Amino acid sequence: MYIKKVAVVGAGTMGADICYTIAMAGIPVVLRDVSRDQLDNARQHIGELFQGRVARNRMSPADAEDRMSFITFSGDLQDLDGVTLAIEAVTEKMSIKEAVFRELDQVLSPLSMIVSNTSALSISHLATVTSRPTRVAGMHFFYPAHMMKLVEVIAGDQTSAETIETVTRLAEEIRKIPVNVKECPGFVVNRILMASMAEVLRFKEEHQLDAASIDQAITQNKIAPMGPFMLADALGLDVALEVANTLNQALGDRFKPSRELEQLVAEGHLGMKTGQGFYSYR
Amino acid sequence: MAQEWEGELLTRFQLATFLEAVRLYDEGIANAEDIDIAMRAGAGLPMGPFAWADETGLDVILEQLQQLTRAGNPNFAPPESLTDKVARGQLGNKSKRGYLRH
Numbered sequence: 478m479y480i481k482k483v484a485v486v487g488a489g490t491m492g493a494d495i496c497y498t499i500a501m502a503g504i505p506v507v508l509r510d511v512s513r514d515q516l517d518n519a520r521q522h523i524g525e526l527f528q529g530r531v532a533r534n535r536m537s538p539a540d541a542e543d544r545m546s547f548i549t550f551s552g553d554l555q556d557l558d559g560v561t562l563a564i565e566a567v568t569e570k571m572s573i574k575e576a577v578f579r580e581l582d583q584v585l586s587p588l589s590m591i592v593s594n595t596s597a598l599s600i601s602h603l604a605t606v607t608s609r610p611t612r613v614a615g616m617h618f619f620y621p622a623h624m625m626k627l628v629e630v631i632a633g634d635q636t637s638a639e640t641i642e643t644v645t646r647l648a649e650e651i652r653k654i655p656v657n658v659k660e661c662p663g664f665v666v667n668r669i670l671m672a673s674m675a676e677v678l679r680f681k682e683e684h685q686l687d688a689a690s691i692d693q694a695i696t697q698n699k700i701a702p703m704g705p706f707m708l709a710d711a712l713g714l715d716v717a718l719e720v721a722n723t724l725n726q727a728l729g730d731r732f733k734p735s736r737e738l739e740q741l742v743a744e745g746h747l748g749m750k751t752g753q754g755f756y757s758y759r
Numbered sequence: 760m761a762q763e764w765e766g767e768l769l770t771r772f773q774l775a776t777f778l779e780a781v782r783l784y785d786e787g788i789a790n791a792e793d794i795d796i797a798m799r800a801g802a803g804l805p806m807g808p809f810a811w812a813d814e815t816g817l818d819v820i821l822e823q824l825q826q827l828t829r830a831g832n833p834n835f836a837p838p839e840s841l842t843d844k845v846a847r848g849q850l851g852n853k854s855k856r857g858y859l860r861h
Contacts, residue, residue, distance in 0.1 A: 619801050627801035654800045656793040665789050666801040669779045669808070676775035676834070677768070684764050694765045700772060702803035731775075731834045 478588070478643045480650075484509055484560040486577055487567035488519035488550075491594060494622035495566060497523045500547040501623075502651040507549045507556050516550045523548065526623060557584050562647060564616055566594040574598060575606050582607040590640055592616040596667060597720060600633035600660050610635040614644050617664060618653075628653040629664045662727040663720065671724055671732055674705045674717070678735035688755040706755035709738075710748035714755075718742045770823060773811065774835060777820065780808035781838045784858070791858045809858040813851035817858075821845050 481504075485496045488510035496519070499506040510516050527541040536544075549556050557563070563581050567573050574593060581591050590612045593603055604610035615631025628648040632641050641657060648655035658664050663671060681691055692704020709717045718739065724732035741747075741754060748754030780794050789797070795807020812820055821842065827835035844850075844857065851857035 625801065627797055629797065629801070654796060656789060656797045658793070658797075659788045661783075661786065661788050665783055665794055665797045668783065669776055669794075669798060670802055672779035673772055673776045676771050680768055680771055686764070690762070691768060694762070694768055695772060698765075698769055699805055700769060702805075705772075731779075 478561065478590075478639065480504065480562045480643065480647050482506070482559050482561060483647075484557050484563040484581075486510070486563060486565050486581065488512070488515040489566065489568075490522070491618065491620065491622055492564075492566035493519035493522045494526075494620075495564060495594065495618055496548060497526050497623050498651050498653070500544050503544070503547060504651070505547050505549075507551055507560060509551055509554075509557065511552055513552065516552065520550050554580075554584050557581075560585055560589060562590045562592065562643070564592050564594055569595060569597060571598055571602070574603060578603050578606050578613075582609065588612070590614065590643060592644055594618055596664070597662070597723060600631050601635065604633050604635055611637040612640050614640050615658075615660065615664070616644055616648070619666070626652075626654045627666070628655045629658045629666065630655045631658050631660050631664060633660050663724050667720060668724065668728075670705075670708070671717075671720055674709060675721065675732050675734070677705045678738060682735055682737065710754035710756055710758075712748065713750055714738060714742050714746065714748045771827075773808075774820070774823060774827070776804075777808045777812050778824075778835070778838065781840060781858075784809075785838060785840050795859070813857035813859055813861065815851065816853060817841060817850045818845050 483499050483504055484507045485492045486509045488508050492508065496506050496508045508519055527545055530536040531538050531541050563585060565574060565577050567577055578591060587609060591607060592614045593600060594616060596617055600613065600615040604613035607613055613633060614636045617629040617631060619625035619627050630641060630644050630648060645655045677691060688706035692706050695701050695704045718734055721732055721734040745751060746753040749758055752759045783789055783794055784791050791809045795809050798804045798807050821837055824835050824837040848854055849856040852861050855861045
């Protein structure tokens with residue numbers, strides 16, 4: 478199926494960046510949110526992304542304006558008319574996502590597809606709240622979505638091959654690199670990152686080392702672009718702990734979060750966003 | 760200026776990355792090529808875990824895993840697909856076959 482018009486639901490940073498990426502490819506896109514403020518912030522954020530390209534001489538002002546005109550910022554369900562694929566990018570809470578999926582299922586034509594940008598919740602479950610489980614999939618972008626090339630295309634239990642093909646093609650069309658993944662906790666990238674992070678945390682405890690020495694050893698040897706502790710601080714230690722607990726329960730002890738991570742979160746040290754995590758940012 | 764613990768850290772980091780990649784592959788979640796692409800494009804690794812393993816040599820990796828397991832670290836138990844490949848002489852780049860085709 479050819480996707481002529483996309484909706485992105487949820488105008489947070491992730492939703493806005495995805496919306497920008499789609500508009501850059503010249504595909505009409507509706508950015509939907511129930512909050513006026515969110516939509517205004519998103520409009521400003523996307524405007525800045527376009528201006529940034531113009532300032533770097535990557536785009537003419539006229540082109541930027543043209544691409545921006547592919548976006549409809551809307552709180553009105555009627556603007557979803559003609560949408561053939563909707564990308565849900567709201568808060569990572571199952572009850573909220575379920576409500577969005579139910580609403581989209583009601584207003585979109587039966588042939589349209591609904592995908593979730595979730596990094597943790599079950600696609601197979603979300604599919605069950607709709608009348609079109611074969612047309613539901615995961616489309617997992619990475620932060621920041623306008624720069625990171627990867628998109629994990631996730632097949633749930635009932636997702637059809639045609640849906641996967643369409644979502645994969647759309648990812649290519651918006652100049653991303655899609656990889657096909659069968660649903661599992663953490664999908665591919667986060668599952669592997671969390672496994673190596675857990676191992677490095679164990680190493681840290683065993684050897685009583687500080688985070689900076691370990692991060693430095695890893696980046697200086699060019700094994701990864703960022704050390705695991707810096708990465709965890711950027712991600713948010715509360716998020717890291719939650720993902721580690723989920724993976725630990727689903728897949729086993731190798732994901733068991735270290736006592737240090739649990740302690741930091743208990744003390745409210747959540748990384749960059751609170752000014753203190755494995756590192757201090759004050 | 761390398762510290763004495765540095766070698767062990769790098770080995771354990773890379774083996775943990777590789778082992779999780781192998782589990783995903785063995786479970787049929789994604790193919791080896793896609794897992795490598797995902798870790799390069801999504802996590803910025805300079806090399807995918809399978810390209811790294813094939814270059815290092817699957818026999819060398821098997822040996823390291825056996826050592827860590829003997830030292831009492833059960834998380835490093837060698838996965839079946841690895842033992843199989845080594846037994847069949849598919850050792851990575853040097854034998855033109857490993858997890859990827861070369």
